[in-house]
Amino acid sequence: MPYWLLGTLVVSPFVDGAGMFSASPVVQFGAYGVALPLAAVTALFPLARPMSVAAARTLCGVPAERFADGPARSRAARARTAGWFTLHVGMGGLVSGASLALPPFAVTLMVVPFSATLRESAVAEFWSLDQRWLVYGGVPAGLAMLVALAAAAAGAGALLARQAPLLLGPTPADRLAAAERRAAELAVRNRLARELHDSVGHALSAVTLQAGAARKVLDSDPGFVREALAGIEETTRRTVGELDAVLGLLRQGEDDGELPGRPGLEALDALLAATGRHVSLTVEGGGVAGVPEPVSREAYRIVQEGLTNAARHAAGEPVSVTVVRYEDELEITMENPLPARPPVARPGGGLGLRGVGERARLLGGTAGARPVDGVWRLTARLPLGEAAR
Known part of the structure; x- marks a missing residue:
C-alpha cells in the first residue's frame, strides 16, 4: 500500500483531471508500475532478507532450513532478495486489489436477477448491470468470479511458496x-x-x-x-x-x-x-x-x-x-x-x-x-x- 500511494503521487499529475485517488485505470496501473521498482530498491538493503524470510515462513509455510540465515551480504543475495520482495509486493497488490473490488461486484451480480429495483438503480447503470442476460446469468457469473478470485489467490500463494526457497535460499557464498x-x-x-x-x-x-x-x-x-x-x-x-x-x-x-x-x-x-x-x-x-x-x-x-x-x-x-x-x-x-x-x-x-x-x-x-x-x-x-x- 505505501508503494502504491507513492506511485499515485508520481502518476496523477501526468493524467488530466485525475486526483490521487482517481478510479482511472491509467492512474491505478501506472501507480502499480511505479510501485514495483520502488519495492525492488527497498529490498536491496541487507536487512530485507531476514524480514522476507520471516514473511515467507509464516505466509507460505516453507520450512526454515530451506532459507538463508542473516542479512544479504553479497550483490547476488541482495538481487535475489529484491526479486522475491518485488514478486511478493506485486502479487500481493494484485490479489488485494481484486479482493477489495471483485467480491462486492460478484455479490451484486448474483442479486441482480432477484431485484428489479437494483436493475433500475444508478448502481446498475454505473456498472452496466441493466443488461438482459444478467437476469439469467448473474448468479453463475458472480460465483465464477468468486471462484476465480480464490483460485488466483491460491495460485499466487503457491507461486510465492515455490519461489521463496529459490530466491531467499542460501547462495554459494552463504553455503561456504x-x-x-x-x-x-x-x-x-x-x-x-x-x-x-x-x-x-x-x-x-x-x-x-x-x-x-x-x-x-x-x-x-x-x-x-x-x-x-x-x-x-x-x-x-x-x-x-x-x-x-x-x-x-x-x-x-x-x-x-x-x-x-x-x-x-x-x-x-x-x-x-x-x-x-x-x-x-x-x-x-x-x-x-x-x-x-x-x-x-x-x-x-x-x-x-x-x-x-x-x-x-x-x-x-x-x-x-x-x-x-x-x-x-x-x-x-x-x-x-x-x-x-x-x-x-x-x-x-x-x-x-x-x-x-x-x-x-x-x-x-x-x-x-x-x-x-x-x-x-x-x-x-x-x-x-x-x-x-
Whole structure:
C-alpha cells in the first residue's frame, strides 16, 4: 500500500483531471508500475532478507532450513532478495486489489436477477448491470468470479511458496560461510575434547597407578605411601586448574584464543615426577628453551598422552622419553617394552593416539605409534618455524 500511494503521487499529475485517488485505470496501473521498482530498491538493503524470510515462513509455510540465515551480504543475495520482495509486493497488490473490488461486484451480480429495483438503480447503470442476460446469468457469473478470485489467490500463494526457497535460499557464498562456521565450531569442540581427554585422562591414570602402588606397601613402606599421596594431591590440583580453564571456555560459548594455563615443555620434569613410575628423560640439541609456545604446549600434551598410554597398556614397564631439537623441527620419541600379554581393548579406546596425530597435524607435523623390536614406540615431529630459529 505505501508503494502504491507513492506511485499515485508520481502518476496523477501526468493524467488530466485525475486526483490521487482517481478510479482511472491509467492512474491505478501506472501507480502499480511505479510501485514495483520502488519495492525492488527497498529490498536491496541487507536487512530485507531476514524480514522476507520471516514473511515467507509464516505466509507460505516453507520450512526454515530451506532459507538463508542473516542479512544479504553479497550483490547476488541482495538481487535475489529484491526479486522475491518485488514478486511478493506485486502479487500481493494484485490479489488485494481484486479482493477489495471483485467480491462486492460478484455479490451484486448474483442479486441482480432477484431485484428489479437494483436493475433500475444508478448502481446498475454505473456498472452496466441493466443488461438482459444478467437476469439469467448473474448468479453463475458472480460465483465464477468468486471462484476465480480464490483460485488466483491460491495460485499466487503457491507461486510465492515455490519461489521463496529459490530466491531467499542460501547462495554459494552463504553455503561456504556456513560451512566455515561449522568447521570452526567443530575445530573448537575437538580441541576442547583433546584437552579434556589428555589432561583428565592422564591424571586419572597417574592417580590410579599411584594409589594402587601405595595400597600394596601401605603397611611396609609408609614413606612411599606419603610420597604417593603427595603426588596424587599435586596431580589432581594441577588437573583441576586445567579443567577450570577448559570449562571456562565452554561456559563462554566461544573460542577466545589459546587456553590459559596450559603447561609446556618447561613443565616436563614435574610431569615425569608425578607419574609415579620409572621414566627417563633425555633432551638433546640445545634444550627446550626458546621453543615456540604453540609447539611447546602441544609437545607437552603429546608426552602426557604417551605416558598415559604406557600406564594403561604397559603398567610397571619403564618408559624412555627423548626430545631432540633440530634447526627446523622438534622430535619426540617415547618407548616402553611391550607387555607380555596384549592389553584388553577398551570400548571407545584409541582416542588418545588419534589426538596425538591431530595435534601434530595442526602444527604441520607428523606423529605415529607402532611396535618396533619388542618395544612400543611413539614418534612425533613438530615444525618449529621461523620463530624458533
